[in-house]
Amino acid sequence: MTELDYMLRCMIKSPAMQMSASYYSSDELDRATHNEDLFKGEDIEVHLDHKHMGIGGDDSWTRCTHEQYLIPHTPYSFSIRLFPMTAGTSSHDIYKSQLDN
Secondary structure (H helix, E strand, C coil), X not given: CCCCCEEEEEEEECXXXXXXXXXXXXXXXXXXXXXXXXXXXXXXXXXXXXXXCCCCCCCCCCCCCCHHHCCCCCCCCCEEEEEEEECCCXXXXXXXXXXXX
């Protein structure tokens, strides 16, 4: 299969979330210091981020986050459903997948 042979539809039941997908792993992005140093993997790494804690403190040497930007330690929940799609996937297939539980 080529990169264009399939897609993945993601249905998330949750408050607003950020989603990203990359051929570059988190470790690979941390390791590389320039774009040309990146090694493209065979897998796709998907990240779902519900909330982000605020940036650091008021100066460059303190990492203390202000109270109003902290994320409380409480349980969070969401549900996710992944649906593989090909060029032959019809809109009826997509609709039907939403009804099947």
